Amino acid sequence: MQRQEGSGLGQGRYSDRRVLVAGGGGFIGGWLVGRLLAEGATVRAVDIKPASEWFQLHEDAENLSLDLRDLANCQAAASSADWVFNLAADMGGMGFIETHKCDCMLSVLINTHLLVASRDAGTKRYFYSSSACVYNADKQATAAVAPLREEDAYPAMPEDGYGWEKLFSERMCRHFWEDYGLETRVARFHNVYGPHGTYEGGREKAPAAICRKVIEAKLSGNHSIEIWGDGTRTRSFQYIDDCLHGILAIMDSDIRQPINLGSSELVTINGLVDIVERIAGIRLERRYDLTAPQGVMGRNSDNTLIKQLLGWEPSIPLEVGLEKTYRWIWNELAGGDVAAGARASSSIITGASAP
Ligand code: NAD
Numbered sequence: 001m002q003r004q005e006g007s008g009l010g011q012g013r014y015s016d017r018r019v020l021v022a023g024g025g026g027f028i029g030g031w032l033v034g035r036l037l038a039e040g041a042t043v044r045a046v047d048i049k050p051a052s053e054w055f056q057l058h059e060d061a062e063n064l065s066l067d068l069r070d071l072a073n074c075q076a077a078a079s080s081a082d083w084v085f086n087l088a089a090d091m092g093g094m095g096f097i098e099t100h101k102c103d104c105m106l107s108v109l110i111n112t113h114l115l116v117a118s119r120d121a122g123t124k125r126y127f128y129s130s131s132a133c134v135y136n137a138d139k140q141a142t143a144a145v146a147p148l149r150e151e152d153a154y155p156a157m158p159e160d161g162y163g164w165e166k167l168f169s170e171r172m173c174r175h176f177w178e179d180y181g182l183e184t185r186v187a188r189f190h191n192v193y194g195p196h197g198t199y200e201g202g203r204e205k206a207p208a209a210i211c212r213k214v215i216e217a218k219l220s221g222n223h224s225i226e227i228w229g230d231g232t233r234t235r236s237f238q239y240i241d242d243c244l245h246g247i248l249a250i251m252d253s254d255i256r257q258p259i260n261l262g263s264s265e266l267v268t269i270n271g272l273v274d275i276v277e278r279i280a281g282i283r284l285e286r287r288y289d290l291t292a293p294q295g296v297m298g299r300n301s302d303n304t305l306i307k308q309l310l311g312w313e314p315s316i317p318l319e320v321g322l323e324k325t326y327r328w329i330w331n332e333l334a335g336g337d338v339a340a341g342a343r344a345s346s347s348i349i350t351g352a353s354a355p
Contacts, residue, residue: 012040020081023088025054027197069109074117085127092203094293101161111169132190133163145298190262194240195328224285228292231270238263239321242314262301
């Protein structure tokens with residue numbers, strides 16, 4: 001692995017570490033590469049997309065376009081890496097995972113081959129990005145849902161397609177530790193949002209989709225919004241800064257069991273729209289599409305375990321993270337700074353304040 005010229009890196013708590021970020025061209029991977037570089041790590045970022053389509057391209061990293069479903073590509077990617085973060089998956093919001101179950105499940109090739117390659121390369125530690133979609137559907141049947149505890153994944157009845165792949169891959173991580181001694185860490189991400197994520201094209205999730213729709217209504221003067229479902233389903237949403245903090249804290253820890261990484265601030269979809277309308281300074285007529293993909297009735301993160309083991313939990317208020325996200329999407333769609341709610345700093349828009 002080589003450093004790019006002029007990186008000025010080498011300081012920081014990870015300056016002795018060579019790190020692979022699989023999925024480095026995606027939302028969370030892109031932020032993670034930036035954070036690891038800032039902490040002094042030598043980073044190789046790998047994604048199936050051509051570099052021109054990466055959400056963030058960090059010149060101080062070694063950036064490779066490779067299909068990690070292929071074992072030989074995983075071997076090339078993992079060679080000489082002390083740490084491997086697997087953030088690569090073919091995924092998206094409900095609109096994508098309900099209609100692309102095979103594509104989601106084929107991500108099993110990425111994690112399986114990356115585990116094999118990491119074991120053979122002598123990787124010291126491996127991180128897998130699992131999901132709250134592993135949880136048993138029966139535990140998520142009402143909007144007033146009890147927060148999900150780690151043990152609620154069993155007996156297994158995860159989200160069809162995407163959730164089954166995540167649950168299987170979690171177990172692969174567990175058995176690579178038990179059978180081969182590869183140190184694995186597994187975080188179950190609950191919805192993550194923030195700047196530099198997908199906001200259009202069919203893979204976007206609720207926070208970015210709602211920000212985009214509100215901005216489009218504002219720009220077009222057509223003051224109505226289409227909402228998937230009846231707006232009463234509940235979720236929690238975690239800002240990217242909290243997610244990054246949690247990933248590194250879990251990787252640094254000795255927590256070998258899958259652990260929730262999510263906010264416990266529960267909100268209805270209507271409540272999410274309320275917040276974005278407030279940020280935008282607009283009220284919209286709401287049209288509810290009851291035929292659209294909606295997912296489970298309610299989902300929240302029980303953070304007892306992470307608080308107990310790390311003395312920390314995600315805590316950035318939804319309103320704060322959404323304003324930064326709204327401003328970034330506004331800048332992408334309309335260019336220039338946004339007039340509404342002037343609290344977020346312009347450094348977010350330039351990406352200079354990497355979380
Ligand atoms: P993302 O789609 O932005 O990033 C995933 C990246 O993986 C993409 O850039 C994609 O091109 C890449 N990829 C897909 N197939 C690949 C392949 N064969 N080889 C190499 N790269 C490939 O998604 P994200 O939001 O950054 O999610 C990262 C991880 O976190 C995923 O494993 C996802 O399942 C998990 N997760 C995310 C959320 C969330 O709310 N964002 C929630 C739960 C779990």
